[in-house]
Amino acid sequence: MRRTASAAAVMAMTAALLPIPATLSPVAAEPENEESVPPIVVDRITPDAIDEDSTLRVSGEVTNDTDASVEDVTVRIRYSRRSFDTREEMDEFATGDGRQPDTEGPEKEFKGALEPDQGLEYSLSTPAEDLDLGSYGVYPMVVEALDGDGERLGAQYTFLPYTGNDDVDELDLAWVWPLMDEPQRADDDTFLSEDLHSSVAEEGRLGRLLAAGAQTPLSFDPGDEDLVDELGLEEEEPSEDDPSPDPESPTAEESPDEASPGDEPTEDDATEEDAPPSPEASASVEDGATEAPDAPEETEEGANNVPTRTEGVPITWAVDPGTMDDVLRIAVEEHDVLEDLLEVPGGAEPERHQRAADVPAQVWLREARRVLPADTVVTTPYANADLVALLRNDLHVDADASLTLAQEAVRRSLAMEPDSRYAFPARGLMDENVQQLYASHDAHRFILRESAMPTASWLSTTPTAQAPLAAGEDDEEDPFALVADAGLTEVLSMPSHGPGESALALQRFAAETAMIAAENVDDDRVVVAAPPAGWDPGTELASGVLEATEDLPWLSPARLDEVEPPSQDGQEETRSELRYPDRAAEQELGSGYLGEVEDVSRDVRLFNSILVGDSDPFRPAIVRLESVYWREREALAGATRSVVGQSVQDRMQDVRVIPGEPVTLASSTGITGVLVANDLEDESVYVHLSIYSENAERLGIGTYTSDFQIAPGAKTTVYVPLSARINGTTAVHVSLQNSNGEPISPQDTVIQVNATGLGTQALLISGIGLLILIAALAPRALRKWARRQAAKAKASEEGDPDRDDRGDRDEDDETEEEPGDGEDAKSEQDAKDTEPEGTSRSEDSSDSEGESAPEDGEPGEDRSNDGDTRA
DSSP states (O other): OOOEEOHHHHHHHHHHSOOOOOOOSEEEOOOSSSSOOOSEEEEEEESSSBOTTOEEEEEEEEEOOSSSOEEEEEEEEEEOSSOOSSHHHHHHHHTTOSSOOOEEEEEEEEEEEEOTTEEEEEEEEEEHHHHTOOSSEEEEEEEEEEOTTSOEEEEEEEEEEEOTTOOEEOEEEEEEEEEOOOOOBSSTTEESOSHHHHHTSTTSHHHHHHHHHHTSOOOOOOOSSOHHHHTTOSOOOOOTTOOOOOTTSGGGOOOHHHHOSSSOOOTTTEEEESOOOOGGGSOOTTTTSSOOOOOOOBOTTSOBOOOOOOSSOOEEEEEOHHHHHHHHHHHHSOEEEESOGGGSOTTOOOOEEEEOOOHHHHHHHHHHHHHGGGSEEEEOSGGGBOHHHHHHTTOHHHHHHHHHHHHHHHHHHHSSOOOTTEEOOGGGOOOHHHHHHHHTTTOOEEEEOTTTSOBOTTOOSOOOSEEEOOOOTTOSSOOEEEEBOHHHHHHHTSOOSSTTHHHHHHHHHHHHHHHHHHSOOOSOOEEEEOOOTTOOOOHHHHHHHHHHHHHSTTEEEEOGGGOOOOOOSOOOOOBOOOOOOHHHHHHSOOHHHHHHHHHHHHHHHHHHTTBSTTOOTTHHHHHHHTBGGGGGOHHHHHHHHHHHHHHHHHHHHTEEEEOOOOEEESSSEEEEEEEEEEOOSSOOEEEEEEEEESOTTTEEEOOOOOEEEEOTTOEEEEEEEEEESSSEEEEEEEEEEOTTSOBSSSSOEEEEEEEOHHHHHHHHHHHHHHHHHHHHHHHHHHHHHHHHHHHHHHHHHHTOHHHHHHHHHHHHHHTTSOHHHHHHHHHHHHHHHHSOTTOOHHHHHHHHHHHHHHHHSOTTOOOGGGTOOOO
């Protein structure tokens, strides 16, 4: 867009600016920061641009920074009536070199002594017509302080834009306003410092950038509402339709077989204890810590109720989704913060402390969600990943993930969709491979730094921001670049926190844009102003440049999303083709560093291989390790990588076999239980249980459930049959693996099994022997009992009651006889049983005497010498 501003418009703008009254009284110098105050400070120059009817006013302060008093200080303005011809001349003059002003302007002398560290305020003014400037242009100006001898105490080099009575061709200026920070996290829950907590506060860097870019009053008061609940930041609760089991219901106890895709479930194989809700019921914080809020409600016409900017300068917010994710993380819940990570000795764990959810971060998100949708929002790769280096080292998956994560992170944190047509590669630099990657994500408008597409060597003026790019075979739209002006980026990077620094930076901004507008170019041009990613302006500079964009007569605010593509009518190219600067290639992340990150990625892939579904909770952490910010921070990058690697190992160890007591087999076979725990809070796992005997010939392992799923926070017992062939102790090795058989733990869990089954067999044999002995003695006892019964019956038949009594007594006496006597009695009884019925009583008597004979002699003594004829 082009329009003409009259001198009357310039006068109206000038009248709106309040003049500063002159103050000549000495004051004590109180610097705003700990840095030394320069000898002369320019606090304000009004107006930013003068015409022939304006009055130039310059005010500030002079400080004696010497050790001695200074007499008769004079403050004056020197300028030149010849304007700059090129922007390069301005750069040279700003350093104090080059052509020096030779015309003296207004001055003020202060009589008396100025003591060390004392200061005095000054104010100089002069009508513009007294300066006798020529036509429209930018003129050099120096504000300097001299002592009574004419020696310079200090000077400030600045610029004086002058419009005169000329009509000014307006220049379209489009703003790209950054909301970015360097990666603040290692893993999901661990922050490297508290810098982000300070940055999102009202006076912090991100707080100031948000307030200045909004150009409308923001409230950093949290109020009485629960912002986590109000903004929908906390994790979603399971809905009624969620199939997740109730921990108190019978269905919450599931066997591993029920989760296994290929095994038949049995009740005896395994049981699960304390099963929590399924992972669908709670989202992972590493994957975003919260579900994306609901989309804006639609109006009756069906269009989304999206706010639009109604006042101020339109800007395009350029956000780093990794930064937005970090802000969201500290806002949601408690987290750890490391202390002095670089001071940790090798091999030691860094100290950390826990912080509660950050309320200023919640407020920052609330205000960002309120103001950002009114403008266009574009994104860098997640955490400003070094895409060129990733693609150069064949890490295409990580490069692609950085773009996918970027879109998801903005939805979660800002509750809006970024404009996917735009691509803002890290530091505004890319090569053809990065362009193709972005094209696969439907981006065709690229915001680039000037070093990626420099001005053509034959051109001495500033070209328009639009520049065509080579189209790919699959590109549906012609790609083009929107190149940010390097001079404006440098000006916006000027110091602005010290005394007078903002005033000089604002004056330089006005001069730079005036020089661009003054170039004799017939075509309409668009200039893109894009501060650096880590821009840290003072409040006065941040708000001042936007006000100047609206007030300066040669500038016209433009929306970046309304900038037309470059003309394709065969005009001569004003910029070089896309290139990746040699200096950037030298600084990019090297293959050695990325190889170390890939080592961590291998552990991440192993961890992911046991997770149910496509969960990849460590992907954001890996992409953060691949950020361009680590190019100049090698030591911190290595320490951060170690923290992430250890976190992956710790999470992997949360899926584990719980060691049990040694197992004793009381027989040749038995069953033991192996307890497997999933201590992950938000991930279900599917694992393979591997069990083998160290000596298979001594101890065998039966069939058991080897593959099963475990819900978050649950435990599962797998029952394993054992069979022992030889007594003794055998080690059984137990490990968890993924479905490919890769162990997820570096060491097996060892269970000692002691087989004592053969001792039981010996007891069994002894018992059988006892039964055989009893069986052998039982018939003999029965025969003895039968003889007694027969003797009693015979005595009854003969009618000899004494015989019965004697028989009873004999029976009683038998129990008290010695074994030898018993045998003799038995022999005698057997003899009687064989005698004929006619045997005489005398023979009985002789037999009786014979029975008592052993009592007189030795047992077993031969009685044949006594004439005994008994057989």
